[in-house]
Amino acid sequence: MARERGLSVIAITDHDTTAGIEEARSAATDGLEIVTGVELSALHEGGPVHVLGYFFDLAAEELSAELKRLRGDRTLRMAKMVAKLNDLGVPATFERVLEIADGANLTRPHLARVLVELGVVANLDKAFTPQWIGIGGRAYVEKHAVPPPRAVDLIRAAGGVAVLAHPGLYFHGRPVPQEVIEEMAEHGMAGLEANHPDHTDDQRAAYAGMASRMGLIVTGASDCHGALRGMRMGVMTTEPKAYAALRQAAGLSRESNDRKSNDMTRVSPKARESAARKGSAAGRAGARS
Numbered sequence: 001m002a003r004e005r006g007l008s009v010i011a012i013t014d015h016d017t018t019a020g021i022e023e024a025r026s027a028a029t030d031g032l033e034i035v036t037g038v039e040l041s042a043l044h045e046g047g048p049v050h051v052l053g054y055f056f057d058l059a060a061e062e063l064s065a066e067l068k069r070l071r072g073d074r075t076l077r078m079a080k081m082v083a084k085l086n087d088l089g090v091p092a093t094f095e096r097v098l099e100i101a102d103g104a105n106l107t108r109p110h111l112a113r114v115l116v117e118l119g120v121v122a123n124l125d126k127a128f129t130p131q132w133i134g135i136g137g138r139a140y141v142e143k144h145a146v147p148p149p150r151a152v153d154l155i156r157a158a159g160g161v162a163v164l165a166h167p168g169l170y171f172h173g174r175p176v177p178q179e180v181i182e183e184m185a186e187h188g189m190a191g192l193e194a195n196h197p198d199h200t201d202d203q204r205a206a207y208a209g210m211a212s213r214m215g216l217i218v219t220g221a222s223d224c225h226g227a228l229r230g231m232r233m234g235v236m237t238t239e240p241k242a243y244a245a246l247r248q249a250a251g252l253s254r255e256s257n258d259r260k261s262n263d264m265t266r267v268s269p270k271a272r273e274s275a276a277r278k279g280s281a282a283g284r285a286g287a288r289s
């Protein structure tokens with residue numbers, strides 16, 4: 001699909017896992033370059049801050065240990081949310097959540113589908129309310145996460161570059177607070193994902209301006225989650241110049257081996273695969289992880 005959409009470079013940025021990268025590399029044809037990537041779940045005052053890491057060393061110990069911890073916590077957290085629902089009289093089961101997730105990281109949208117199946121809520125959105133599993137809701141359990149500057153440190157220590165994903169989408173419809181962005185920049189963050197399909201045109205322009213004031217690289221990505229929110233791979237890309245700057249920030253040569261045009265998008269392979277397989281929603285949905 002990436003090739004059909006005119007892309008020469010894509011980054012795989014699954015939530016808290018790098019499991020899909022080798023698979024994507026072996027499936028890549030026609031010289032498509034797969035950049036090592038991840039979307040780390042950081043947390044600032046209860047709100048999710050997604051930090052992208054690119055070009056890091058997959059074998060770096062500290063980062064892999066943290067990713068492992070984040071994944072392990074997802075399982076424990078899901079079990080706790082199911083238990084809270086049971087206490088509220090909802091007969092949800094952990095087994096059903098696992099079936100729906102079909103091997104993907106367990107996230108709240110999976111649990112939301114169980115609530116819809118059980119007729120507890122009319123649709124997925126109704127599950128993300130204070131009544132059920134919205135942030136701070138009756139059956140909500142906070143997940144283990146690192147503070148955003150720590151996420152930047154971890155990615156850099158692994159030889160990668162850190163980029164703040166979709167800064168306009170934090171939570172409760174608010175953007176990531178300015179002081180958080182500044183602190184991340186102080187920790188050596190390389191870029192801002194100004195060009196995200198869920199940003200408005202005004203937000204894209206504002207973040208591009210902020211990036212240039214702060215000396216950050218402007219990146220763009222489709223944040224493609226497969227069928228869940230439309231197959232949008234390639235709708236937003238990273239300019240070849242920005243891509244070269246990111247490579248340079250990671251200590252690599254500006255040009256990737258033999259390529260002339262370096263668009264970069266990022267996709268979540270797990271979500272795409274299981275969505276394609278089941279022809280229905282799968283994987284995680286944006287900030288709702």
Ligand SMILES: [Zn+2]
Binds near residue numbers: 050286287
């Ligand atoms: Zn995200």
